[in-house]
Amino acid sequence: MISQSTNAASSTPTSASSRPTNVVVAGLGGQGVLKASDILADVVFSSGLDVKKSELHGMSQRGGSVSSDVRFGERVFSPMVPEGEADFLLVIAADQVPVNEWALRPGGVLIDASMIDESSLPNKKSINVALLGVLSRHLHFPVEAWTAAIGRNLPEKLHEANLQAFSMGRALEQKK
Amino acid sequence: MDSLPQLNALSLLSGDEAVAMAAIDCAVALGTGYPGTPSTEILETFAALGGRAQWSPNEKVALEVAIGVAFAGARAIVTMKHVGLNVAADPLFTVASTRLDGALVVVTADDPGMASSQNEQDNRRYALAAGVPMLEPSDSQEAYEFMVRAIEISERWQAPVLLRMTTRVCHSKTVVRRGTIAVPPPRAPHFEHDLPSRVMIPAYARPAHPRLRKKLAEMAAWNDEAGPNQLIPGSTKLGIITSGVSFHHVREVAPEASVLKIGMTYPLPVERMRAFAASVERCIVIEEGDPYLVEGARAACIAVEGKPESFRFGELNSARVRRILDGDNSPEPKRVAGKMPAFCPGCPHRSVYTALKNLDCIVSGDIGCYSLGALPPFEAMDTMVCMGASIGVGLGLRYTLPPEQAKRVVSVIGDSTFVHSGITGLVEMIYNPPQSGHVVVILDNGTTAMTGLQEHPGTGRTLAHAKTGKVVFEELARTLGIQNVYVIDPTAEPEKFQQTIQSCLDRPELSVVISRHNCLLANRSIREYERCNDQPID
Numbered sequence: 001m002i003s004q005s006t007n008a009a010s011s012t013p014t015s016a017s018s019r020p021t022n023v024v025v026a027g028l029g030g031q032g033v034l035k036a037s038d039i040l041a042d043v044v045f046s047s048g049l050d051v052k053k054s055e056l057h058g059m060s061q062r063g064g065s066v067s068s069d070v071r072f073g074e075r076v077f078s079p080m081v082p083e084g085e086a087d088f089l090l091v092i093a094a095d096q097v098p099v100n101e102w103a104l105r106p107g108g109v110l111i112d113a114s115m116i117d118e119s120s121l122p123n124k125k126s127i128n129v130a131l132l133g134v135l136s137r138h139l140h141f142p143v144e145a146w147t148a149a150i151g152r153n154l155p156e157k158l159h160e161a162n163l164q165a166f167s168m169g170r171a172l173e174q175k176k
Numbered sequence: 177m178d179s180l181p182q183l184n185a186l187s188l189l190s191g192d193e194a195v196a197m198a199a200i201d202c203a204v205a206l207g208t209g210y211p212g213t214p215s216t217e218i219l220e221t222f223a224a225l226g227g228r229a230q231w232s233p234n235e236k237v238a239l240e241v242a243i244g245v246a247f248a249g250a251r252a253i254v255t256m257k258h259v260g261l262n263v264a265a266d267p268l269f270t271v272a273s274t275r276l277d278g279a280l281v282v283v284t285a286d287d288p289g290m291a292s293s294q295n296e297q298d299n300r301r302y303a304l305a306a307g308v309p310m311l312e313p314s315d316s317q318e319a320y321e322f323m324v325r326a327i328e329i330s331e332r333w334q335a336p337v338l339l340r341m342t343t344r345v346c347h348s349k350t351v352v353r354r355g356t357i358a359v360p361p362p363r364a365p366h367f368e369h370d371l372p373s374r375v376m377i378p379a380y381a382r383p384a385h386p387r388l389r390k391k392l393a394e395m396a397a398w399n400d401e402a403g404p405n406q407l408i409p410g411s412t413k414l415g416i417i418t419s420g421v422s423f424h425h426v427r428e429v430a431p432e433a434s435v436l437k438i439g440m441t442y443p444l445p446v447e448r449m450r451a452f453a454a455s456v457e458r459c460i461v462i463e464e465g466d467p468y469l470v471e472g473a474r475a476a477c478i479a480v481e482g483k484p485e486s487f488r489f490g491e492l493n494s495a496r497v498r499r500i501l502d503g504d505n506s507p508e509p510k511r512v513a514g515k516m517p518a519f520c521p522g523c524p525h526r527s528v529y530t531a532l533k534n535l536d537c538i539v540s541g542d543i544g545c546y547s548l549g550a551l552p553p554f555e556a557m558d559t560m561v562c563m564g565a566s567i568g569v570g571l572g573l574r575y576t577l578p579p580e581q582a583k584r585v586v587s588v589i590g591d592s593t594f595v596h597s598g599i600t601g602l603v604e605m606i607y608n609p610p611q612s613g614h615v616v617v618i619l620d621n622g623t624t625a626m627t628g629l630q631e632h633p634g635t636g637r638t639l640a641h642a643k644t645g646k647v648v649f650e651e652l653a654r655t656l657g658i659q660n661v662y663v664i665d666p667t668a669e670p671e672k673f674q675q676t677i678q679s680c681l682d683r684p685e686l687s688v689v690i691s692r693h694n695c696l697l698a699n700r701s702i703r704e705y706e707r708c709n710d711q712p713i714d
Contacts, residue, residue, distance in 0.1 A: 078424045
C-alpha cells in the first residue's frame with residue numbers, strides 16, 4: 001500500500017505507544033476462527049486494555065472463508081484491522097493464507113496451521129487453540145490469563161484437550 | 177450466540193448484545209422480531225438474560241404486536257434486518273403519527289457491503305420518509321446508551337424511534353460500561369381510550385399529520401440543543417461530519433481533524449452542522465452508504481464535500497476513509513477472493529437441487545441456505561428477489577412463458593420463508609391458477625438455518641425452544657385447496673423425490689411437495705428439544 005503523505009489530513013502518524021496491536025484470525029467456517037478470536041479478546045479484556053473485535057457472520061458459516069480482527073491497546077478506534085497493518089496473522093486452514101496475506105504488515109508474524117502437527121493434538125479441532133498457544137509467546141499476557149479465558153469460552157468437557165493444545169503451541173514457539 | 181453475556185458492570189459485548197442488555201435495564205416488556213443477519217442475536221440475548229422475547233412469522237406482524245404493547249403503556253423493542261423494514265413499512269408509516277402510551281423502538285440492522293443480504297439499502301431513508309426519529313450508534317457502548325435514549329425519546333414524544341445499526345456495529349465486540357444512563361421507571365400497563373389519536377381514519381389522520389410534523393420540529397430543536405451528538409475539537413483546516421462506525425475509521429485516520437459525530441440522524445441537528453461547517457476551512461462528510469448526511473446538509477444550504485460515488489458501495493474502512501480524505505480515486509486494490517460458502521456435506525437441499533437439475537427445471541428461488549443452489553456445482557436456482565417471492569415470481573413465469581418452458585417452472589421456498597411470506601403466494605396460486613398448473617417445493621429442514629438455527633411457527637417451538645402451536649404445511653396446503661400434496665424425505669428417497677417432481681410437472685395441476693429432512697446442523701438440538709418437551713411435567 002502506498003501511503004498518501006502529501007495531504008495533511010491523513011499523514012499525521014499516531015505515536016508508537018498509541019498504536020494498537022492488530023491480530024487477524026482466519027480460516028474456514030466451522031474451524032473455530034471466531035472462537036479463537038473470542039478467547040484472545042477475552043484475555044485482552046481481562047487485562048484491562050481497550051479491545052475491539054470484529055468479523056462478518058452470515059454466509060461464511062457454510063464452509064466459506066471467515067476472518068476475525070482483534071485490535072487492542074491503550075485506545076482502539078476502528079474495529080477493523082487496516083490493510084497491511086496486522087502484526088500477527090493466524091491462519092487455521094493452510095489454503096487461506098493467500099486470501100488473508102493482504103492484512104499482514106511488512107515484518108508481521110504469520111502463524112499458520114502447518115506449524116502444528118495435527119496428529120499430535122488430543123483433538124484435531126483444537127488447532128485453533130494450539131495456534132493461540134503459538135501467539136501467546138509473542139504477547140505479554142500471563143499464561144494464567146490464557147487458561148482462564150479458554151475455560152470461560154469453551155464447555156468444560158473440551159477444557160482438557162484445548163489446554164493441552166494451547167500448551168503444545170506455546171512450547172513450540174519456545175523451542176524455536 | 178456462543179457464551180452468554182453476563183450482566184456485569186463492565187463487559188466486552190457485541191452491539192447486538194449491548195442493545196439486549198439495555199432492553200433488560202429499561203424493563204422492556206416484550207421483544208419481537210424475525211431473524212435476520214446481523215440483527216438476530218438481539219432477541220436471543222434478551223431472552224437469555226431473562227427478557228420476554230418471541231419470533232413472529234415476519235417483521236410486519238412483529239411490529240404490529242409491538243405497537244399493541246406500546247398502546248398498552250409498556251415498552252417494546254422490535255428487531256429486524258434492513259430488508260425486514262420493507263415488510264414492516266406499512267405499520268411503520270402510520271404508527272409514526274399515532275399516539276403511543278409506552279415506548280416503541282424499532283431496530284433496523286443495515287448491511288453495507290452485503291455480507292449476507294440481497295441489497296444494500298440505506299434505512300436512514302426510512303426515518304426521513306416515515307417521519308420517525310432515528311439514532312445511530314457507532315459501537316457497543318453507544319448501542320447500549322442509544323437504546324436507553326430511544327426509550328426516553330419514544331416516551332417523551334409518544335412516538336416510535338428507529339435504532340439503526342449496521343453489520344459492523346451489530347457484530348463487533350467492544351467494551352461496554354453498564355448503567356451509564358439513568359432509566360426512568362416504566363409505567364404500569366393500562367389502556368386509555370383515545371380514538372382520535374389511534375384510529376387512523378382520514379378524519380383523524382388529517383390532524384395527525386401536522387401533529388407529527390410539529391413533533392419532528394420539536395425533536396429537531398432538541399437534537400440541536402441536547403441530542404446525542406459529539407463534537408471533537410481539532411484543526412480548523414479540516415472538519416469531518418460523520419455517523420455510525422465511520423466515526424471510528426475517521427478518528428483512526430485523521431486524529432487531528434475536528435469531528436462532528438451525529439448520533440441522532442433524524443431529524444438532523446442542522447444548526448449544529450451549520451455552525452460546525454462554518455468553523456472549518458474544509459468540511460467533508462464521511463458516511464457509509466447513501467449520501468444521506470450530505471443531502472441533509474445541502475438541503476439546509478450547508479456547503480459540505482461528499483465522497484465520490486464509488487465509495488457508496490460496500491463498507492468503509494480506514495483505508496477507504498483515507499482515500500476519500502486524500503481525494504485518491506485510483507483503483508482500489510483487489511483482494512484474493514475467499515472460498516465461497518457451500519451446502520454442508522449431506523445437506524438435504526443437495527438432493528433437491530440434483531433432482532431439479534436432472535429435470536431441467538426453471539427454478540424460481542427464495543432466501544435461505546438453499547439460495548446456495550445458485551452457486552456451483554448446482555447453479556440450479558434461476559431467480560431470487562425477496563422473502564416469499566419464489567411463489568409469485570414462479571406464477572408470473574408460468575402465466576407468460578411458452579408452454580414447453582412454462583411446464584418446467586418450479587418454486588422452491590424454505591420452511592421459515594414460507595411462513596414469513598409464502599402463504600399468501602399459495603393463496604394467489606389457488607385464486608389465479610396458471611393453465612399449466614404449478615409446483616411449489618417447500619424445503620422443510622425444521623429450522624431457520626441461514627440465520628443460525630432459529631425456531632419458527634412451523635417447528636412448533638418458541639424462541640426459547642418450548643413447545644407451542646405448530647403450523648403444519650401439508651394440512652395448510654390441503655385446506656387451501658391444493659390438489660396434490662406430498663411429503664418426502666429427499667435424503668432417504670432421492671429417486672422417489674425426483675419422480676414425484678416429474679409427475680407433478682407432467683400434470684396441469686397445482687402441487688405442493690414438502691421436502692422434509694432436518695438440517696444437519698440443527699438435528700441434535702431438535703431431538704434434544706423434542707425430548708425435553710415430551711417429558712411429562714410433574
